[in-house]
Amino acid sequence: MKKAVKKFDARPKLNGSWKFLDDYSYENMIFGQLFYSTCHHGIIKNIIFPKNFDLNEFTIISAKNILGKNIVPEPVCDQPFMAEKEVMHFGQIILGIAHSDKKTLRDFVENIKVKYEKLSAIIDPKECLDNERNHFGKEILINHSNNEKNTGNYHKNIYYTQHQEQAYLEPQGAIAIYDETKKTMFVRVTAQCPFFVKSGVETIMGNAINEAIIETSEGIGGAFGGKEDFPNLLAGITSLLAYKSGKPVKIVLTRNDDIQITTKRHPSRIEIETWTNPLTQKIEKCNIDYRLDAGAFQTLSPVVMARGVLHVGGSYAIPNIKIRGRLFKSNTPSNGAFRGFGVPQALAAMEAHIDQIAIDLKIDPYLFRKVNLFKIGDEFPTTQKITENNLIDCLERVIKNSNYLSKKKEFAEWNKDNSNKKGIGISVGFHGGGFTGNGEKVLKSELKIIIEKNANVKIFVANTDMGQGAHTTLSQMFYETINHPKEKCRVQLPNTSKTPNSGPTVASRTIYIIGNLLQKLAREIQKKLNFENLESYVATHQNEFPREFRKVYIPDKSIVFDENNYVGMAYKDYSWAACVNEIYFHADTYKLEIIKSWNVFDIGKVVNQKIAEGQAEGGILQALAYANSEFFYKKKFGRVRNFTDYTLPTTLDVPEIDVEFIHTDNKIAKGLGEIPMDFPAPAVRNAFLNATGIFVDEYPLTPENIFNIIRSKNEN
């Protein structure tokens, strides 16, 4: 195997010289802080500022000071930047405040008091999702069914998942600088989608500015979806403070603020009823009710739900399937994007349900999957045809790598004589690359490159490198295509005034859509200029350079998706994956320990083996922790407050993670960003079922949750 190309930013990140948002300073810069509601739902009666402070020293803004519109631009425009009279959730922003001294600012903000008239509030996801009255209104229906009769064996379960915190290590932050002469707002931000931020700032500022120019910080300290839409809101408020104070303003959230007010993964309630044929062991029919707790506002939740319902049927050929998707309302901050985007919930339910059916039918879950997995020619619930068999290959490979069959026998024997239990479980999954349905058609992503006189190639894309190595991989895709030297090719820091809009850094689309587009452009340039070696071409044609090239992404004409009826090609290409997890259950402490996780993927062409492995390993660990430790909702306080009470996996919690990418004939790189988070969690739950015979319908499987399940089982 050839050596993986190293990341261009690794060394400066290690020696501390790579700049993250909080590492930037500007002349006369002052500091900002957000003041937010601590009431879950209520009417603001009055706001009392602390005495002993000179109010003239502070810049204070509320909804009243907004110059444009008080609505964060989102797929559903229902969330205000700042609350006006009514607060809908804990963490809703009421004021933006700035001062030149951080400590004075903190003391001041900590002592602001608000009197609320409290109104009824729902903060428990289960309470929200169990009650039909909390439904927001709209729904998605997928109906791929021509048999209304219910025959065969009947299986029904309801599964619940909880919030999950992205926990990017670098908190959210923005710095805004107003240029009075040009009437522009420059914002440096740690964010995934600079053009979303631009739209947020321009919305809150209205006609007060001509243009918002957004540039990311050099380093974006993790995002995982958490920096998809919240930065718009944060950058908007920071901009308004900069405008009002006339000085550059920096807001960096403390972890306590960040964790309590930003978006999380949607909690879910997924009800599945299935009819199987006991003779063929095939699934005949399936009805699914997919519900997400959107929080207080819908924002981008409909898009999450769309992806969720398109994946919740799992990777199975089901001749009759009906899926209903709905959003529910609660009094928590609006839930948002998080790696997987509705799919981890979908597969947490479906893959658990598949094991349940296998037990009902007294067949091994591996064999049951083999019988029912998609084969070429089968159809998704949207009628899209399956064109590749790679998931079965992934499953066979992971079964072999993990020694699943012999371990299963061995553990069954071992468990007979031990109160602690060993278990092994399977899950499979898939993820559609790029935007759902017609999303990529609407986006018309554009990128540009400039070839300079010295044959340096500058690549301009709006897609950010938030740690996933996108800028290393993108530039690699360009220079490898035309055999240009690595060091002469560099992706530029995204800046909305210099970079065309190549779309947001979401939906596993950066390599899949933008990388493949960049490769096409590289081939086109080579053909157009007719060179074998770009460097010598530039040397002999100096007067042609610097020269700019652009390319717009136009999706394949075969992609037709009916968004009203959910029929057609929802995604052009799918990545596939299968997982086996081995667990050890400590009967005395109720701890579910994950011993090892084997994972096999089909992501098409692997561009950079080490970067791809790193992406997979990180996503898998997030998924494993989603299954057995990360738990957000606390009855007494509503939310956790820091990493102290949000149990992220440490070096001592991580099992050995085995990753393999199967070799396929596919020439293109498919999406990888999200799939590692999608599918490994249910294999933890299924391994626990294998170990103990105990059915769990609620994630995560924390010791407390398992203790309660066993206790209630014993009571019954």
Next chain:
Amino acid sequence: MKIKFILNKNEVEIDANPMTRLIDVLREHFQLLGTKEGCGEGECGACTILLNDKPVASCIANLIHAENGVILTAEGIAKTKIGTLLIDCFDETNAVQCGFCFPGFLVSSYHYLKTDGEPNLEKIKIALSGNICRCTGYQKIFDSVLMACEKLDLS
């Protein structure tokens, strides 16, 4: 209050409130921006420094703790022989993702190589257990530190 200490091998003196958080002293007074604030509660380890040869979360230590002491930050470690070896190994495995936690990992790994250095996965896991990384799943971090231990053994 005037407080003296040795910072990355240089003698320094600062006149400040002795209860100032060490991370603020390093970042704001000395412009050592490699020390990162991830949680402010000593939980994530992104702000790890060596204070008198021990790894310390600088967000929950105060300036007074450094009085007449010796501090080494990621910037200082990066210039040492072992620090360079570690950076080479982290680079080799493509372990670094977002990088926000990595200066902290560099400090804790350096401390392990200095005080033990055995290429033993279980020991390495314990040595790095105060540092949280959300991107990598830790596998390539372990590979890097193991590799550094082995290379150190040979040199």
